Structures are given as C-alpha cells and as structure tokens.
Amino acid sequence: MSGLTIKPGFRSFRSRLIVFLLILLLPLLGGTYLFVNSNNRSYTEKTINSYLESGAGVFDFTLAQQSQTLVSILSSLTWDFGFRSAFGTGDQPTLFGAGQNVLERSLGSVETLLVADMEGRVIIDTALQGFDRLSGAWQRLLEDADRDQEGLAEAIISIRGIPHRLIAVPLYLPRQVAWIIGGYPLDQEVLDRVKQNTLSEVSLVRVDSLGNHIVASTLPPGYWSALAEEFSPSASGHGLQKFNLGGEIFGSLSRILNPDSSTDEQLVALIHRSYQENLANEKLFQDLLARFYLLILAVSILAVLFLARSVTRPVQKLAGFVSRIDKGEYDATLTLNSQDELGVLADSVNSMARGLAEKEKVRDLLGKVVSRQIAERLIKNPVQLEGEEKVTTIMYVDIKGFTGFCEGRSPRQVLNVLNGFLSSVAGQVESHCGVVDKFMGDGVMALYGAPVAHERDVENALHSALMIERQWRNMAEGELAEFGLQPCIGIHTGLVVAGNLGSSNRMNYSVVGDTVNLAARLESLTRYYGVTCIVSEETASKGRGLLFRELDLVRVYGRRDPVRIYQLIGETGRVEASMLQEIQHFQTFLECYRNRQWDEAEHLLSGLSAGGSTPALYSLYAERIAAFRRAPPPADWQGIFVFDKK
Amino acid sequence: MKLTIKILLIPWLSIGAATLYGETLTVSLLDLRSESGLYDAVVEIIPIRQMTPEVMPIEVSVDQVDKEFISDVTVVPVGSRINFPNSDEILHHVYSFSQTKSFDIPLYGAGDNLDHFETFDRPGVVVIGCNIHDWMLAYIYVAESALVSKSDELGKARLENLEPGHYQLKIWHARMGDDPPLIKEVDVAAGLDTNLTIALDLAPERRIRRAPSSTSGRYR
CATH class of the missing domain: 2.60.40.420 (Cupredoxins -  blue copper proteins)
Known part of the structure; x- marks a missing residue:
C-alpha cells in the first residue's frame, strides 16, 4: 500500500514559505547591501580624493596665480620710470620710499620688497631684516635667477619665522643693474583664501630637525598639535594620507612647497577634507537602504503570508473535508473556488468521497448480509471463486421448541423473540472473534478460524457457546421458559474448504465439508441427549480451561468413523462439586456400559438419575440398556451407538 | 657676472715699411663662448710715456x-x-x-x-x-684717448698711425656688465705691426626681449 509521508519539520506551509523567502531574500539583500556599501565607501574615497585633488589644484593655482601677479608687479617695476628714476638717483631713502609705495599699490600681492645690486649687496629691504649682503637661501635665489634665461627665480624663505614665497626679477635700466626680490607670506590669509575657493581645509607645516610645526592652518587650533604629531614628512607627496584629528578623520594630500630646497627645512602644504560630511551621507544612505530593505522584507512577507493563506486555506478546507470523510461523513461536498491544482485536488477529493461513500454503502450492506470480517475480507481481497483448506471450528446454534412456540403467535412476536435470540447469538459470536456464516431460520452457523484464523478459535467458540447458554438463561425467564425454548449448540473442529461460494455474479463466503455436517449433526444430537451443547472430541481436546463430560461414542448418519461426543459443562474451577461428582459417576457408568456390565451400569445410572442434571440422558441410557438386555449387542460391539438417520 | 680673460697669444713680429708714427696695432678678440670673433668690443690705448695725441671732440x-x-x-x-x-x-x-x-x-x-x-x-x-x-x-x-677702435665682426680692432712705445690697453665689451674694462699694457714696436689676440670668456648679456609684435604696426 502506498502512502503519503511528510517528513517532520515545519509545522506550517506558511513558516516554510517564510523561511524559504528569507533564505532567498536575506543573502540577496545582504549581498546587495554589502556591494552598495562597498561601492559607496569606494565612492566616498573617490569623492574625497577628487575634492582633495581639486583642492590641491586650486591651492597650486592660487599660489601660481599669486606668483604670476607677483612676477607681473615686479617686472613692471623695471619699466616704471618713477622706480627707475628713484633707483637712478642712487638715493637709498628715495628708493625705500618707492619700494614701500609698491607694497601699498600691490594691494597685498607684494608684502615684502628687497632690491640688491648685481653683487648681492642689499640696497633696500622693506622687511628691514638688517643684512647688508644676501647670503644663504637669498643668495641661492639670486644664483638661480642668474642661471635663468629670463632672470626669474622663486624660493620659499622664512622672514621673521613666517615662510614667504619670494620671486627674483632683474631690474633693467635699461641694462640689468639690480635684482628685485618681492614676496608674500604663506600665512593664514593665503590658506583662508584657498579654503574659500575649495571648501577644503589647508595647513602649512614646517618640517625641520626639531619636528613638525604648524605654520598656519584653517583647521581649528585644537587640531594643530594632533596634526603635527600625526603628520609624517616621509609620506609627503605619496597620495592620500589619513589623519585622526580629535576623533575626526581627515583625508589629506600634501604638497612640498620647496622641493628643491637645499636646507633641512621643508615646507609642506596639506589639503584636508573631513570624512565627516561624507560619512554622514554614507550613514544616511545606509539608513535609507536598511529602511528600504525592511520595507521589501515586510512587503515580501506580507505577500508570502497572502500566498500561503491562499494555499493553506483551501488546504485546510481540504484537510477538514478529508477528516470528515475519515469520520465517515461521505455525503459532504467540498467547494473550492479555484481553478488551479488545488481546485483539481478538490475535485479529486470529492470524487474520492463519492467513491468511498459507495464503497461504504457496499460495505454496510455486506456487513449486514455477511459478517463484518467476511465483508472486510471481501472488500480487501479480490473476489475469487476459489477456496482454501483451513482448520475451522464450526458452531451450529438452534432453538429447541421454537416451532411450537410459533403456533398461535403473531409473526411480529415470533420475529421479536427470534431476532432477540439471533442478535444475542450473533453478538456473542462476533465478540469472540467468530463469524456468523449464515442464519438458517431459527438457527445460526458460526465460524471460528475462517476467514481469519485466531490463536484461540476453539476456546472462543466454546466460550461463546457458554455465553449463549448463560445469556439465554437470563433472557428466557417467564414466558420463554414455559414453552421449553432452549438453545441447542453443536461444535466441531476440523478441516473445511473455505471460500466464496456461488456464481460469478452472486456468491457467499462460506465453508463446506464433513466438519460442517458433523457440527450440524452434533447440534441435532443435543435434543436426543437432552443437553444444550455437544462438542466433538476434536473440539473438546483443544478446549483448555473448560470442563467436558463424555456423552457417547456415536456413528452419525453418513459418516463411517465413530465420533466421541462431549457435553460442554463450563469453565474449570467454576463447576460445582456435585456436578463434578456426577461427571465422575457418569464416566464410570460409561465404562460399565461399554463393558456390557449392564447391572453395574444400571445401578450407577439409577444413582445418577436421582437428582442428576440431565435426566433425559440417563433415561436414554436406561432404555438403551433395557434394549440390550433384550437383544444383546453383537460380540464385536465397541460401545458405538449408530444413528441411521439425520 | 664673472669675467674671465685669457691671453692666448703673444704679439708676433711682422716686417713692414716703417713710417713716422705709422705703426699699427691689431687686437684680435676671441669670444670663447661662441668661439668666434668678439664683435663691437672697444679697444682703447693710452700712451704711457709718449705724447698723448690731442683729443678732438666730435x-x-x-x-x-x-x-x-x-x-x-x-x-x-x-x-x-x-x-x-x-x-x-x-x-x-x-x-x-x-x-x-x-x-x-x-x-x-x-x-x-x-x-x-x-x-x-x-x-x-x-x-x-x-x-x-x-x-x-x-x-x-x-x-679718454683719441686712440680707440671697435672690433669688427671678425673681432679685430685695428689702431693705425701709432707711435711706437708703451701703451695701456683697455678692452671693454657690453657683456662685461658693470665690470671695469680689461686693462693691459702693450708695446708697439717701431717698424713692425703689432698683433695681439685676446680671448675673453664673457657671460651672455641678459636683455629685455623686444615685444614680438613691436617690429610692425604704426603705433608700436
């Protein structure tokens, strides 16, 4: 038999769908999240880099622009007749005045001006540094300018501790007669200007043997010392550096402003960009993404719930319907407004229910016509017109005196009594694993061991006989007793042919054989012997826990071998002592009888007849002995009594 | 601006017709940078012992x-x-x-x-x-003297009708910048042409370049 087996796991289809969805969706969403996040981070890096590049570009451009302005102003001095005239006078105070005039006119583009002759002697110096002759970095600046075809050179030189961008140009009169060196400080003002244009922070770091010194910075002063500590000059000019300044992360690009400087002092410009704004944007984006994903999840779960509901509701309906079928409610019809597979399934279940209903009708009918076990067997196994040999115990039950009882009574009354009896018999048979093979008028034929054999078929048959007898005694009080109605039971155990008997269109499950006949004969003999139940030796020998009394050795009609027959007394241990004694005496009697000891036999019989339980039996033997006395049995008589009619 | 002067050759004698105050001094100036004659150099000689010719302003x-x-x-x-x-x-x-x-x-x-x-x-x-x-x-x-000449494109400056004697030789060129003229002493022998070759290593002169479009246009 094939069956549908569902592995244990999720309790509901809905949970399974949700888990499936999560297994499908979570890695996807997680992967996307990581991918987007990683790209976002990389984009942030790129953005910061780009900001920094552009900041550095603007810084370079600003310095270049300022230098260009410086060159323009300084170069124009050499064409300025006033300045030339002042120089031409050779009067230092006049030239100093002219120099200061230049500073004022330059609107801050030139903040310091120095004029030196071709030998490097200082003629004027607006910064009043107090040296007469240029040396060191100043001298190198002039040497650089002298090497240049245009006579231009620039350098970053500290004036009073502040780095200045200085440019040297020749003063022509009209031949070069001197050097003009002008410059502006790289101070907070320049950095502020760069910041205005780039929105990036700028710092200027002087690196010397003592360490890093922040010359100026647009960063909050609180960050300066951290920057001085974190900045590594060796990493300058090698792309992006990151600084953690007071908990804020800055990406920085560096520019060495005096790469050709021969001094140990190095001036580095750092263009910074805080990650804070971008990180905040990144965080915002992450939050948005997370919310979006939660929304997707929620919508998906709702969709799954809806989907699950659309599946589970019909399935639950189906399950409920099948459960009703299981309880035997075949008349219900399942209606699913669905055209899908579930609709098809519902149709199939409906069709199955109809089929089951029909089967059940057949089963019900069959159960009423034949016994339930036979009906089951017929339903389960294909009906075949073939039999099997099995050892079966057959019990025949009948009512003695029923014909007389019927006379003068209405059929209804008769049927009531009869059906009460038959129901009682059938109930006992079935409760003892027996099968009612057929009802025959006021009689019943019951099978034990066919169609299904049980371990204790014989005992079951004997016990059911005892119960029938007992029940009858309880039932047959009053009116029934008056008419001498009494059950007659014959039981025999033996080999029978069991199977479906009949034509291919109509058949009965039944058993046939000598065993059946003998059982019927034994039931008939009860009237003769005046006992309720007669069993064959085969049956009695297997009736463990039960007490029997041998009645006779008989050769029944149509049967060659004699049969030893027994009266079923009751369960061992529940039989009264007087009965046991009676049985003992009867057994002794039988021995005398069979040994033709007529006198002893009669003597014993007369003892038994006085207060015996079966007077009919004793009077039968008394008559039989009297007859033998008249016509003794042949010499080879073995105590067998022959019945020559049914 | 440094001035490097090398005297490569000493005068050599050449036989010629000796005339009264008819000696000639030829100074050949060599530009070591371009390895060619130094053009537009001024060569002036000032008599040391002999009589100085009268200077005639022009x-x-x-x-x-x-x-x-x-x-x-x-x-x-x-x-x-x-x-x-x-x-x-x-x-x-x-x-x-x-x-x-x-x-x-x-x-x-x-x-x-x-x-x-x-x-x-x-x-x-x-x-x-x-x-x-x-x-x-x-x-x-x-x-300061009337005995002055400019070098030609070959770098030669020629002074004629000289009285033989001992002279101070001053050589100046624009590329000397603010440096004073090169001063030497030279003897002008009688009856002989005196030739002098002087090689000079002068830094190139830095000049303001003419505006590119200034060579044309009416109002430039």
Whole structure:
C-alpha cells in the first residue's frame, strides 16, 4: 500500500514559505547591501580624493596665480620710470620710499620688497631684516635667477619665522643693474583664501630637525598639535594620507612647497577634507537602504503570508473535508473556488468521497448480509471463486421448541423473540472473534478460524457457546421458559474448504465439508441427549480451561468413523462439586456400559438419575440398556451407538 | 657676472715699411663662448710715456629707427656731443642713469630735439635706453684717448698711425656688465705691426626681449 509521508519539520506551509523567502531574500539583500556599501565607501574615497585633488589644484593655482601677479608687479617695476628714476638717483631713502609705495599699490600681492645690486649687496629691504649682503637661501635665489634665461627665480624663505614665497626679477635700466626680490607670506590669509575657493581645509607645516610645526592652518587650533604629531614628512607627496584629528578623520594630500630646497627645512602644504560630511551621507544612505530593505522584507512577507493563506486555506478546507470523510461523513461536498491544482485536488477529493461513500454503502450492506470480517475480507481481497483448506471450528446454534412456540403467535412476536435470540447469538459470536456464516431460520452457523484464523478459535467458540447458554438463561425467564425454548449448540473442529461460494455474479463466503455436517449433526444430537451443547472430541481436546463430560461414542448418519461426543459443562474451577461428582459417576457408568456390565451400569445410572442434571440422558441410557438386555449387542460391539438417520 | 680673460697669444713680429708714427696695432678678440670673433668690443690705448695725441671732440647722432638705436655701441672721444634724433613716427624718451653721464630727454617726436646735444665730458660707459621701449638699449663709450677702435665682426680692432712705445690697453665689451674694462699694457714696436689676440670668456648679456609684435604696426 502506498502512502503519503511528510517528513517532520515545519509545522506550517506558511513558516516554510517564510523561511524559504528569507533564505532567498536575506543573502540577496545582504549581498546587495554589502556591494552598495562597498561601492559607496569606494565612492566616498573617490569623492574625497577628487575634492582633495581639486583642492590641491586650486591651492597650486592660487599660489601660481599669486606668483604670476607677483612676477607681473615686479617686472613692471623695471619699466616704471618713477622706480627707475628713484633707483637712478642712487638715493637709498628715495628708493625705500618707492619700494614701500609698491607694497601699498600691490594691494597685498607684494608684502615684502628687497632690491640688491648685481653683487648681492642689499640696497633696500622693506622687511628691514638688517643684512647688508644676501647670503644663504637669498643668495641661492639670486644664483638661480642668474642661471635663468629670463632672470626669474622663486624660493620659499622664512622672514621673521613666517615662510614667504619670494620671486627674483632683474631690474633693467635699461641694462640689468639690480635684482628685485618681492614676496608674500604663506600665512593664514593665503590658506583662508584657498579654503574659500575649495571648501577644503589647508595647513602649512614646517618640517625641520626639531619636528613638525604648524605654520598656519584653517583647521581649528585644537587640531594643530594632533596634526603635527600625526603628520609624517616621509609620506609627503605619496597620495592620500589619513589623519585622526580629535576623533575626526581627515583625508589629506600634501604638497612640498620647496622641493628643491637645499636646507633641512621643508615646507609642506596639506589639503584636508573631513570624512565627516561624507560619512554622514554614507550613514544616511545606509539608513535609507536598511529602511528600504525592511520595507521589501515586510512587503515580501506580507505577500508570502497572502500566498500561503491562499494555499493553506483551501488546504485546510481540504484537510477538514478529508477528516470528515475519515469520520465517515461521505455525503459532504467540498467547494473550492479555484481553478488551479488545488481546485483539481478538490475535485479529486470529492470524487474520492463519492467513491468511498459507495464503497461504504457496499460495505454496510455486506456487513449486514455477511459478517463484518467476511465483508472486510471481501472488500480487501479480490473476489475469487476459489477456496482454501483451513482448520475451522464450526458452531451450529438452534432453538429447541421454537416451532411450537410459533403456533398461535403473531409473526411480529415470533420475529421479536427470534431476532432477540439471533442478535444475542450473533453478538456473542462476533465478540469472540467468530463469524456468523449464515442464519438458517431459527438457527445460526458460526465460524471460528475462517476467514481469519485466531490463536484461540476453539476456546472462543466454546466460550461463546457458554455465553449463549448463560445469556439465554437470563433472557428466557417467564414466558420463554414455559414453552421449553432452549438453545441447542453443536461444535466441531476440523478441516473445511473455505471460500466464496456461488456464481460469478452472486456468491457467499462460506465453508463446506464433513466438519460442517458433523457440527450440524452434533447440534441435532443435543435434543436426543437432552443437553444444550455437544462438542466433538476434536473440539473438546483443544478446549483448555473448560470442563467436558463424555456423552457417547456415536456413528452419525453418513459418516463411517465413530465420533466421541462431549457435553460442554463450563469453565474449570467454576463447576460445582456435585456436578463434578456426577461427571465422575457418569464416566464410570460409561465404562460399565461399554463393558456390557449392564447391572453395574444400571445401578450407577439409577444413582445418577436421582437428582442428576440431565435426566433425559440417563433415561436414554436406561432404555438403551433395557434394549440390550433384550437383544444383546453383537460380540464385536465397541460401545458405538449408530444413528441411521439425520 | 664673472669675467674671465685669457691671453692666448703673444704679439708676433711682422716686417713692414716703417713710417713716422705709422705703426699699427691689431687686437684680435676671441669670444670663447661662441668661439668666434668678439664683435663691437672697444679697444682703447693710452700712451704711457709718449705724447698723448690731442683729443678732438666730435658731434655724433645716435638715431632711433624702428624703435631701435641705430648703433649698439657708439665710441666718442671725451667732450663729444651727441644728439638722439627720432626717426620713428612715435615718441621716444631717451634716458641714461649711468654715472658717466646721466640725462633724460622726455618724450619727443620725429624732427624734435635735433639740436639737443648731450655732452659726454667724462670718459666711461654710458648706457642709454628709451623709457617707452624697454628693449631699446645702446652704449656710448666715451674714450679718454683719441686712440680707440671697435672690433669688427671678425673681432679685430685695428689702431693705425701709432707711435711706437708703451701703451695701456683697455678692452671693454657690453657683456662685461658693470665690470671695469680689461686693462693691459702693450708695446708697439717701431717698424713692425703689432698683433695681439685676446680671448675673453664673457657671460651672455641678459636683455629685455623686444615685444614680438613691436617690429610692425604704426603705433608700436
């Protein structure tokens, strides 16, 4: 038999769908999240880099622009007749005045001006540094300018501790007669200007043997010392550096402003960009993404719930319907407004229910016509017109005196009594694993061991006989007793042919054989012997826990071998002592009888007849002995009594 | 600006017809940078023991044509007078801040200041320029002696009709900048041409470049 087996796991289809969805969706969403996040981070890096590049570009451009302005102003001095005239006078105070005039006119583009002759002697110096002759970095600046075809050179030189961008140009009169060196400080003002244009922070770091010194910075002063500590000059000019300044992360690009400087002092410009704004944007984006994903999840779960509901509701309906079928409610019809597979399934279940209903009708009918076990067997196994040999115990039950009882009574009354009896018999048979093979008028034929054999078929048959007898005694009080109605039971155990008997269109499950006949004969003999139940030796020998009394050795009609027959007394241990004694005496009697000891036999019989339980039996033997006395049995008589009619 | 001077050759003797005060000194100047003759160098000799020829001042014009002085180096004896005519259609403003001679002739046009002479009464070098056109640059060499000559394109400066004797030789070139002239002593032998070769290693002169489009256009 094939069956549908569902592995244990999720309790509901809905949970399974949700888990499936999560297994499908979570890695996807997680992967996307990581991918987007990683790209976002990389984009942030790129953005910061780009900001920094552009900041550095603007810084370079600003310095270049300022230098260009410086060159323009300084170069124009050499064409300025006033300045030339002042120089031409050779009067230092006049030239100093002219120099200061230049500073004022330059609107801050030139903040310091120095004029030196071709030998490097200082003629004027607006910064009043107090040296007469240029040396060191100043001298190198002039040497650089002298090497240049245009006579231009620039350098970053500290004036009073502040780095200045200085440019040297020749003063022509009209031949070069001197050097003009002008410059502006790289101070907070320049950095502020760069910041205005780039929105990036700028710092200027002087690196010397003592360490890093922040010359100026647009960063909050609180960050300066951290920057001085974190900045590594060796990493300058090698792309992006990151600084953690007071908990804020800055990406920085560096520019060495005096790469050709021969001094140990190095001036580095750092263009910074805080990650804070971008990180905040990144965080915002992450939050948005997370919310979006939660929304997707929620919508998906709702969709799954809806989907699950659309599946589970019909399935639950189906399950409920099948459960009703299981309880035997075949008349219900399942209606699913669905055209899908579930609709098809519902149709199939409906069709199955109809089929089951029909089967059940057949089963019900069959159960009423034949016994339930036979009906089951017929339903389960294909009906075949073939039999099997099995050892079966057959019990025949009948009512003695029923014909007389019927006379003068209405059929209804008769049927009531009869059906009460038959129901009682059938109930006992079935409760003892027996099968009612057929009802025959006021009689019943019951099978034990066919169609299904049980371990204790014989005992079951004997016990059911005892119960029938007992029940009858309880039932047959009053009116029934008056008419001498009494059950007659014959039981025999033996080999029978069991199977479906009949034509291919109509058949009965039944058993046939000598065993059946003998059982019927034994039931008939009860009237003769005046006992309720007669069993064959085969049956009695297997009736463990039960007490029997041998009645006779008989050769029944149509049967060659004699049969030893027994009266079923009751369960061992529940039989009264007087009965046991009676049985003992009867057994002794039988021995005398069979040994033709007529006198002893009669003597014993007369003892038994006085207060015996079966007077009919004793009077039968008394008559039989009297007859033998008249016509003794042949010499080879073995105590067998022959019945020559049914 | 450094000046490096190397004397490569000593004078050699050449036989020639000896005339009264008829000796010739040829100084060949070699530019070590370009390895060619040094053009426009001034060679002046001053007699040390013999009688100094009388210096005769002259009048010279240094014209301005196409926004250039017609001569890069003008050699005049001390006391000479020079005017600076303007042959362009635009105004020029000639000036000098040289210690030898400082002057200033404010803006003037063509035909103006023809009679305005500047007297150069001190020997030395005068650098002149135009205040309007920065690239305009010329030199006036005011010689203290009458025995002065400029080197030709081959770098040769020739002084003739010299009295044999001992002379101080001054060599000046614009590329010497503020450095004083190279001073040597030379003997001019009688009856012989004196040839002198002097190699000079002079730094190139840095000059203001002429504006690219200034050579054309009426009002440039």
